[in-house]
Amino acid sequence: MKLLLFLLLAAIPVTSSLSTERAFTSLVGGSVSVPCHYDVKYRDHVKYWCKGYQWTYCDILKQTDSPHSANDKISISDDRTGGVFIVTMRRLEKEDAAWYWCAIKLGGTKEADQYFYLHLTVTEGTPSLSVTSNLITGSEGGSASVSCQYARFYTKHVKYWCRGREWATCETLVGTDTPQTGGEKVSVSDDHAKLPRFFTVTVWRLEKKDAGWYWCAVQKAGADERIPLYLTVTDALLEVLDCRGEIEQRMREERYMALIERVGIAMISSAPTAPKARAQKMMAEDDPEAYLVIFEWLAMTALWPREF
Template sequence: MTLLAFLLLLALVPAGSARGRHPPKAAISSPVFGPRQVYGVLGGSVTVKCFYPPTPVNRHDRKYWCRQRGSACFTVVSPDYVADGYQGRITLTDHPEAEHFLINISALEQGDAGTYQCGVGVNGRGLSFRVTLSVAEAPPVPEAPELFYVKLRSTWSVTCGFGKDTAELKRYLCKKEKEGCRNIINTYQDKDVPARVQLTHEDPPGSFRVTMTQMDWEDAGLYYCGAGEYGKDNTSKALDVFIYEDKNFPHLKTNITAKNGSSATFECLYEPLMNSSTRFWCKREGKRCDIIIDNTGYVKENYEGRVAMFENPKNKTVAIILNQLRIEDEGNYWCMSNELRDLQSSTELTVVPGEPALTGKKNVTAQVGSRVNLTCCYPCKYYSFEKYWCRWNKTGCAMLPAQPQGLPEPGDACERSARTVVLSLGPLAREDEGWYWCGVKRHGVFGEAMAVWLSAEGEAVPPGGAYSDAEVRKGAAPESPDESHGSNTLALVLGPLAGLILIVVTAFAIVKYRQLKRSDLVSVGSYRTNISMSDFESVRDFSASNSVKESQETPMGGDEFITTTDTPESDATTTKAKRSSKEDADLAYSSFLVTSSSIAQGSSGGDSAVLDLSPPQDRV
């Protein structure tokens, strides 16, 4: 039952899709390609061209031409060998830069007819292609098809010409099949023109070129280009096309789907252009292609600010970004060159409804001379991408320094889950008006982009005096450059000086406070007590006019005192002199003794009282 279901599913798979997924057997088994049939004339010569993949190994490997007899193939010629019977009339020449080698056989004999193989490496390895050689006794001989060795996903271009007499006839390209020759494109065809095929008229009159992009495995085969009707007019040419895969060839997208209002990035093949060549990008409209942008600075008027071209030689591509997408942008776009035909490619664009991932204010108006911030909001899926801002012009988009801002600021048109990258401009000048692009890219490949139009209005304000939002609302004028610079310089000079003065004053105040504090602390014997100096001011004169015993506390004997006798003159001098905190304490102590003596005398009827200053244990 399972097997039956599998067979039914297999039968429902379209033949075309299966054919597209799997290359022809010949392409899988051997990437070497040559002519299927070669014709020569008896006594004449014939040249066989064999192609091989341009890998470093193949370029240096052995090339050979062998004759098949049964299941074996015997070497006829190689770079260091020529078989008997072919001496002097066969050569093998390798052209690795052109990815092929040539076998030339002269003095053809009837016995030379047969089946041969051209190959690379050792016989039997599979890198070979079978060729049949026919030798006619006399001309004419059939014309062999022209060979084309085409890379998978690349572009095939061929020119056909049949003289000016055929200039008015229908030109066509068809592919040979069992039922006949299936039409690919012709000059009379107005509808159902394949988007990836183009037919253009060439000089001289009667010549034309057919270009087919996105070559796939099923495109291999035998084609005919001609004038008139196939099979009726004897004006056709056979074209044998072989498809092979080059691992180093860029994989270009053939179909792009993008959201309305967002952007799309197209990739084109890159090769350095010649001095006389031009690279351009166009939109296919029927048989013609409407040029949108080229590398010389041309941009179609209604695409200004919407399209830009970025060359990336490192990965051999040219990126074309089209933003502000609309439904009418759907269609087929071609990368082309007027000389390098192999660089041509095509991509189909489909625009679907949706919201762009990059968001922000698309039109910004700012005052000349002010500062302005252009904000671009991106979702979490772009966190690891490189973000950029650039200034658009007709020749490209010059990168500008941008600043990541993290979460959006109040007023930004962003969701709270998004983050922002900001371009800050200022002081704004008239010439800053124009298109600015915000975008993302990864590993050098450009991704989504968003365009912002910046308008500069009003008269210029003094540079350096950017308006803040509050000043703009209140109409406050900014400082002039000189005032702003002067005030900033003055602040830089006076700030540190004021700080230094404050430190000195504070230190001085602390010292004075400590001096006053120490002067209030007086030693009395073995006891200490806090006595205010104001209590002694009233007895200063009394202490100066009486001879009393003053004592000083010495560091050696805390309870011992040395007495000195001072005269009134010395007291007066001491009062006027500048005293230290220690001297102030001594004076306070003397005054205290005098005051105590007077109090004692007043209370004892004139007897002198003695204050016992001896330690408590010595008292009796």
């Protein structure tokens, strides 16, 4: 079956200005994210996601100019600076297993558009190696982690993290057999005592250049088991929007609350909606760490002081 799929993939024509991995696998009820890379000269064009074996007759499921909702089964986002649009499919069913196309509208007929094929497999049960999502996101200066779940028979096998677009030429960055001192750019831990079994990879001190394709992999006889993942690195300020719980928890600590009272920040409402705040001028020398935490919290609530 795998050989047949490979031969079919190799036989389908594609355009050179658009690309992604040729095959993706996910679980029933799970999700999959597909990063579609394109030439930046197409940054202002509409991108779309099409389903069907034949390009000419495939059905367009989502476009970058389509209305978006948080509950959509399919979402599409476009990083026009990085030259990649990402399609995410959620709540997968067996019927979602099919051929799909990343595509870019050029105007005129559909046949003139840029396009690239891929195949999605949706399986039931527990695969020998899997991840919750093959899209990882972190912000500059922060970290990003992914937990790769593996089957019991891989407990004593070496697990590793490889970087590169193509599996055959990817560079191994770290493995569970690699000595680690604690200051590495990339770390890996394997907690095989707990069930389910995971090995976790963390990339620290993120930079924009860290964005790209990676692989969770397990050494075994013959071909190693592996899963492709894509890491995106956002601007540092965007991290604030994703850490509401952590920041609010830290603000409940006594010294932060004392500082809040000193500088005149009052929490008007605590939940379930986002907290609101009013602020007067505050100085970093009051407590540098707490100052930073509160500054992040103010940014998160989008209630920036007007006169600072």
